Amino acid sequence: MTGWNGLLREYAQWFNLDGVDEFVTLQEGNTPLIHADRLSERLEADVWLKCEGLNPSGSFKDRGMTMAITKAKANGAQRVICGSTGNTSASAAAYAAKAGMDCVVLVPEGKIALGKLAQAMVYGAEVLQIRGNFDQALNLARELTQHMAITIVNSINPDRIEGQKTGAFEIVDVLGNAPDILSIPVGNAGNITAYWRGFTQYHFAGHCSTLPKMWGFQAAGAAPIVLGRPVENPETIATAIRIGNPASWVPALEVIHESLGDIRAVTDDEIIEAYRYVARYESVFCEPASAASVAGILKFGVPKGSTVVCVLTGNGLKDPETAVSTSATPPVIDATIKALLEKLS
Numbered sequence: 001m002t003g004w005n006g007l008l009r010e011y012a013q014w015f016n017l018d019g020v021d022e023f024v025t026l027q028e029g030n031t032p033l034i035h036a037d038r039l040s041e042r043l044e045a046d047v048w049l050k051c052e053g054l055n056p057s058g059s060f061k062d063r064g065m066t067m068a069i070t071k072a073k074a075n076g077a078q079r080v081i082c083g084s085t086g087n088t089s090a091s092a093a094a095y096a097a098k099a100g101m102d103c104v105v106l107v108p109e110g111k112i113a114l115g116k117l118a119q120a121m122v123y124g125a126e127v128l129q130i131r132g133n134f135d136q137a138l139n140l141a142r143e144l145t146q147h148m149a150i151t152i153v154n155s156i157n158p159d160r161i162e163g164q165k166t167g168a169f170e171i172v173d174v175l176g177n178a179p180d181i182l183s184i185p186v187g188n189a190g191n192i193t194a195y196w197r198g199f200t201q202y203h204f205a206g207h208c209s210t211l212p213k214m215w216g217f218q219a220a221g222a223a224p225i226v227l228g229r230p231v232e233n234p235e236t237i238a239t240a241i242r243i244g245n246p247a248s249w250v251p252a253l254e255v256i257h258e259s260l261g262d263i264r265a266v267t268d269d270e271i272i273e274a275y276r277y278v279a280r281y282e283s284v285f286c287e288p289a290s291a292a293s294v295a296g297i298l299k300f301g302v303p304k305g306s307t308v309v310c311v312l313t314g315n316g317l318k319d320p321e322t323a324v325s326t327s328a329t330p331p332v333i334d335a336t337i338k339a340l341l342e343k344l345s
């Protein structure tokens with residue numbers, strides 16, 4: 001087989017694939033790393049955008065899900081479950097469908113972007129809306145695994161982090177070294193943990209001579225790690241990271257410590273400004289949560305001349321409501337050349 005065949009095949013030597021004889025893949029990974037010309041100029045640095053919205057289900061979750069579902073299948077699982085703010089559910093539903101497994105997803109009622117809900121439904125998952133938030137949905141999914149044979153595919157499943165570390169591999173493969181700074185949105189804190197694992201494994205194997213500072217960004221209304229305590233009722237327009245008690249809190253603190261990095265907060269206004277900026281000036285339409293990585297470097301600045309990669313974790317098309325509600329309504333005109341000329345003159 002020629003061409004890209006999914007990250008499990010491409011990076012097989014970096015995983016423990018004992019007992020796996022069939023990959024469940026949708027050819028995820030190998031996403032574009034686009035040079036951000038305007039942001040680079042504005043920040044006097046070399047800024048790149050890792051466009052994870054171009055994965056098969058439109059987010060970085062596919063990197064972890066190809067591994068989690070492949071392993072679950074190898075272990076004979078027939079049913080998987082996740083609690084989700086939307087992207088994990090879309091990805092789990094897609095990969096479970098590919099594997100011929102049943103998928104149950106628990107999402108917070110009314111608090112997930114419409115595109116993500118649509119994905120989970122159309123991929124054929126059993127979608128249950130919880131009267132509660134993400135943290136409660138995740139706890140319920142965990143608890144259920146003690147009552148029936150069902151495999152959890154949230155990032156507390158170690159196979160997820162293993163797959164997601166490949167995002168770091170790809171960045172080094174393109175840049176020829178690690179960036180100085182890796183800027184990334186933080187919700188449940190699995191992805192920042194996964195990227196650090198990827199960078200450190202590549203570093204110890206001699207693929208990059210340096211390691212990045214890991215800069216994580218939480219939404220100000222859902223910033224438990226920044227505050228140092230769980231947030232009972234997290235709120236943010238960036239629903240993907242509307243999380244009050246991250247499962248990978250401790251590993252994320254270790255990442256920050258080891259990399260000399262930081263986790264800081266950006267407000268919803270800053271997120272939306274960055275979200276519109278990357279679309280308007282870099283032509284990348286990401287979802288609001290993803291833009292936290294760009295909002296963070298705009299807010300806090302970066303050292304002059306440094307190489308910075310912002311991970312844009314999900315596709316903007318997943319959340320059409322936010323795109324439309326933060327834009328001016330397009331005017332309606334008569335279908336005549338006169339009206340058109342009047343409008344454009």
Ligand code: F0G
Binds near residue numbers: 155187240
């Ligand atoms: N960006 C997007 C678009 C996400 O969907 C998520 C998490 C994150 C960033 C944060 O990543 O949790 O590893 O720190 N979404 C999860 C979900 C919680 O259910 O889809 P994290």
